[in-house]
Amino acid sequence: MNKPPRKKNPTLGIAVFIVVAVLLVIATLFYNAIKEKREFDSNNAPAVSISSGAAAATATSAATTAVKPASGTAQ
Template identity: 70%
Template structure:
């Protein structure tokens, strides 16, 4: 009438732990990649404004082509 005790399978617990650890590593890598991308874009958002100002100044210095002929 009493069912015999089943032995727990330790392999299943180890497999679950490994899968969770791998998913945690993948999530960390994706999080860091997204964060560094945002930092990179925020740093480079300021640089084009400086270079565009320099390009505008260079265009203002150059005479228009064909105007001084």
């Protein structure tokens, strides 16, 4: 009359554990890569000179000009 208790299948739990572990390893690799790249960039930043500052200002003004919508478009 009474059914015997159903045995739990541990396969699903192990599969979830493996997926979480792999995702954790991948996330750690990405975090370390980004952190080391920022550290490398901050240690090897080029010295800003007057000519490169002027070039940066010119590039910035060109970028803002390129963002303006064409005439006749809805604003």
